[in-house]
Amino acid sequence: MLSRILFYSIDKAIKRYRQFAQANIDRAGFSITIDQWLVLNVIQEKPDSTQMEIAERTFKDQASIARIIHLLIQQKLVAVENHPTDRRRSQMRVTAEGNRILEDVMPTILNNRAVALRGISEEEIAQLQYLLEKIFTNCSNSKSHETQLPNQDDLSLQMGATAPDAANTATERA
Amino acid sequence: MLSRILFYSIDKAIKRYRQFAQANIDRAGFSITIDQWLVLNVIQEKPDSTQMEIAERTFKDQASIARIIHLLIQQKLVAVENHPTDRRRSQMRVTAEGNRILEDVMPTILNNRAVALRGISEEEIAQLQYLLEKIFTNCSNSKSHETQLPNQDDLSLQMGATAPDAANTATERA
DNA sequence: GTAAAGTATATGATATATCATATATATTCG
DNA sequence: CGAATATATATGATATATCATATACTTTAC
Structure with missing residues (x-):
């Protein structure tokens, strides 16, 4: 049975948590995904991060980050200007709207975590x-x-x- | 820091495991994804499952299962005929090729799990x-x-x- | 300074996740 | 039976994951 295999238990738990957390964010009236919120958070903390750095911090990959940033810009939660020293990059900045949503969603996020960990x-x-x-x-x-270590568990x-x-x-x- | 938040640790671990496991399957020369293998497995065990049942067993959703089955059929790992009693459904069957790949991939899967859990x-x-x-x-x-239970942890x-x-x-x- | 190597980002292709909904068929109930 | 309801599947739309690669720019080495 799959439920006996640890990796399915992990997958199952994290999927349920994401579902639960996203549903609560939706229900609270925010139109942002958890992943977008997460990336927005990192940009707020370190607006000068490269996409690779954001990817590492969020355990995502650069291509996903590029697309998530694109959506954040579309939603006007992030603004970009020319980067002062590297023309391959853009200087990012969380907008007022972006800061507001970060702040407003935080209680829901914290509550999600608390509920998920209740009794632990x-x-x-x-x-x-x-x-x-x-x-x-x-x-x-x-x-x-x-395949098998010769007896050194x-x-x-x-x-x-x-x-x-x-x-x-x-x-x-x- | 994100690494202090349990859910990111979970996400990080399962992502790395999936990456690791898929890379080993690829490296062994199989052209099947872990998710396809998983669904194929369930079909082999219970060929008469509905998509919803497969979804529940694999912690996926019905739409994903529908698309994965479609790919399995394309790759001729699964064959379909008319379902004897319910015309909404198809009778699925794992092909010889499908059985072969299930059997051949198994050692890699088992090895992946063993390596991932080493020392635990x-x-x-x-x-x-x-x-x-x-x-x-x-x-x-x-x-x-x-938000906070009034003191009954x-x-x-x-x-x-x-x-x-x-x-x-x-x-x-x- | 220029060629080579490295880095940053964007994007195509494909797979999966999720939600909503459409379609077909089955079942239930009056 | 026939209408209402439920179930099974497919699919559109969008978001994310992953790999590979293209493009532009920067840095390094000579």
Whole structure:
């Protein structure tokens, strides 16, 4: 059963949370997506960020950021001018309208998080984050494989799976 | 900082896992997405599922399932005939090719999961799932709000947050 | 200073997510 | 039976994710 597989549980939880959070934002009368709000937030904090920097901070990719920024500009939540030192870029600025929506939506966001985490202790949250970080690390700098470590179950704990890069067990196909 | 907010940690971990898992599938020479593989799997298990049932099992929605099935049919991993009892539906069947790819990809999938979870104990996985399930429940059957429960922190544990539906604190806007 | 390399952004193509709705068919109920 | 209701699927519209690549500009190396 899929629900026994951790990654489906993760997927399921984050999907439900996003659905829940977006629905509450919609219901409160805001016409902004969570992702747009998130990017707007980063622009407010560091208006001189490059798209790559925003992408890294938000765990998105540059192409998505480009399109989200485009929408934010359309909605007049962000304004652009010439960048003073780099003509490839634009100098971004959150508009008054943008600042207003950031401020107005914040209580809903905070409330969403609080409701979603109800009954979960600080320690449990820390534990969750620790484990999620470990999964992240395990999936980084690795190409999977090493089908079975020769009997050293938990040794890679601090190493983030930077083990050798043996060939995959799966049959090759086009 | 975003990394301190649990939901970004969840998002980050699952995104990285998906990226990692898909890259390994690609690298092994398969031309199928994880989502397609997942749906194909469900069809194999229960070929008579409706799209809604598949959606529920995979935590996707019916429209996505419809489009994924369309692609699976295009790729000839699934074949359809008339449904014997319900003319709104089609009788699906995983083709030989479909069965082959399911079988061939499985080792890669299992390996992906194993690598991603390296250094994480059974107990920790269970704990993770328990907490994710709690988040899921908290976000279900609830419209957020109840900005602060009047001092009964963990009482809603078994209830899935079905508390009264007070007005949101955020200012109303179009 | 110029060529090469690197960086920033935009965009096409495709896959998925989501919502709303259209269409067809089934089921229920008077 | 026939109308109302429910269900199954498809699809349009939009947002996001991802990869690849094009374009413009900057920096580096010579």
